[in-house]
Amino acid sequence: MRALAVDHTSPGHLSLTDVPDPRPAAHEALVRVEAVSLNFGEVHGATRPEVPDGTVLGWDAAGVVVQAAADGSGPAEGARVVTLGETGWAELRAVPAALLGTAPEDADPGALSTVPVxxxxxxxxxxxxxxxxxxxxxxxxxxxxxxxxxxxxxxxxxxxxxxxxxxxxxxxxxxxxxxxxxxxxxxxxxxxxxxxxxxxxxxxxxxxxxxxxxxxxxxxxxxxxxxxxxxxxxxxxxxxxxxxxxxxxxxxFGDPAAGFSADLTWLAGEIAAGRLDPGISWRGSWARHAEAVQTLLDRRLHGKAVLDLQ
Missing domain, CATH: 3.40.50.720 (NAD(P)-binding Rossmann-like Domain)
Incomplete structure (x- = not known):
């Protein structure tokens, strides 16, 4: 699969590359990512020399379940979800049921991706x-x-x-x-x-x-x-x-993860209904990641930056 991985030779210390597909554990759903949002902490973290090349970062992502968790936890295949994790900047991510929330089918994945952190x-x-x-x-x-x-x-x-x-x-x-x-x-x-x-x-x-x-x-x-x-x-x-x-x-992440699923689902519903403004102030294809990252690092962004994968 394609992923946005740490590359200290590239602008913003990130580049699109091929990495192995994730192999979900029994309690994890496999999600096809449609959009991610960027946080200053993770973008800044990618610039640190101690983070190895090839590391895939990214806490916030939204997409669709393509393989439900084998243990029966979490949503079924085809469900639209918003997810929290550590490897969101990729086409696929494996997510425990406790770290994803369901969203209305017609919800904008870019808006949903601003929710987790x-x-x-x-x-x-x-x-x-x-x-x-x-x-x-x-x-x-x-x-x-x-x-x-x-x-x-x-x-x-x-x-x-x-x-x-x-x-x-x-x-x-x-x-x-x-x-x-x-x-x-x-x-x-x-x-x-x-x-x-x-x-x-x-x-x-x-x-x-x-x-x-x-x-x-x-x-x-x-x-x-x-x-x-x-x-x-x-x-x-x-x-x-x-x-x-x-x-x-x-x-x-010091809070009990068991509570995140319900909260993510509620926040996603409020976003989809227009009762919460996601505050997207920069949005574009993940091919333009260097532009988004630099905007964040230069502190020129008020609100959220969103990358669309689809």
């Missing part, structure tokens, strides 16, 4: 915040993949969403997704917030933590700034309404 991360972090009804929730990196889903889901849960985006051109779009406030940086937020989903790290994390009210929690989801977060000594004081605040880490 970004949609699941946003959903699982927001659940950790508890009831959001009437609470102020701050989302940094709001115009990125996780951020856009977080803004939409938090708004639907009744939160007063405070979105942070350094791009002023994204402000109207974020408001249309449900943000009540849009600021260029957390330091511009004037009223305390009950919870933070931070995708940026660095100074954004420091200032977002300072915006928390008593009992509030900041969830560190990403570090797109690649900058250190250096807290000043008084950041950890508990006086003046700063009591009992906390910072929590998050790792999607």
């Amino acid at each position: 970004a949609g699941l991360s946003a959903l699982h972090v927001l659940r950790r915040m508890g009831s959001l009804l009437g609470r102020r929730v701050l989302v940094t990196g709001a115009s990125g993949g996780v951020g856009r889903y977080a803004v939409q889901l938090a708004a639907r849960a009744g939160a007063h969403v405070v979105a942070i985006s350094r791009s002023s051109a994204q402000a109207d779009g974020l408001r249309s997704l449900g943000a009540r406030e849009v600021h260029p940086e957390p330091a511009a937020v004037r009223e305390p917030v009950a919870a933070v989903l931070d995708n940026v790290g660095g100074r954004h994390l420091v200032d977002a933590f300072a915006a928390l009210s008593a009992g509030g929690t900041l969830f560190s989801v990403g570090r797109s700034s690649e900058a250190d977060a250096v807290l000043p000594p008084d950041a950890l004081l508990g006086n003046e309404g700063r009591h009992d605040r906390s910072i929590r880490t998050f790792f999607l």
Whole structure:
């Protein structure tokens, strides 16, 4: 089969090549991939010299089951699915039933492919915040993949969403997704917030933590700034309404995989029904992968990049 594999001699450190077909285990379905979405973490990871040539990466993919799992778990042959795994940039992938969700037959595979990492991360972090009804929730990196889903889901849960985006051109779009406030940086937020989903790290994390009210929690989801977060000594004081605040880490694959199938199915249904905007801002054939990768690495992309395989 054809796959997009690490090649440190090529632009973007990736090239289309032939690799062996996957051999699914009894609990895995074989999926013919129709579209994949790219995440900065995996694209950046492909540039690392310690990743061997020929490695196939890719967490997010959508397609059709061509061989159901032998143990009877998961969907039947012919089902449209959205999948989470580690080798998505290929024509075929073997996926455990726990890591795939079913989707309506007429759903756009490109839109579905944006769901796994970004949609699941946003959903699982927001659940950790508890009831959001009437609470102020701050989302940094709001115009990125996780951020856009977080803004939409938090708004639907009744939160007063405070979105942070350094791009002023994204402000109207974020408001249309449900943000009540849009600021260029957390330091511009004037009223305390009950919870933070931070995708940026660095100074954004420091200032977002300072915006928390008593009992509030900041969830560190990403570090797109690649900058250190250096807290000043008084950041950890508990006086003046700063009591009992906390910072929590998050790792999607640290959550029980048993819950992903139902969540992927629900998110796919919301995408297909038009109740969630996938935020695709770059889309093209996987033959144009170098262009998509460079756009991501140059930080010129707001939203998701999608490669179509078919």
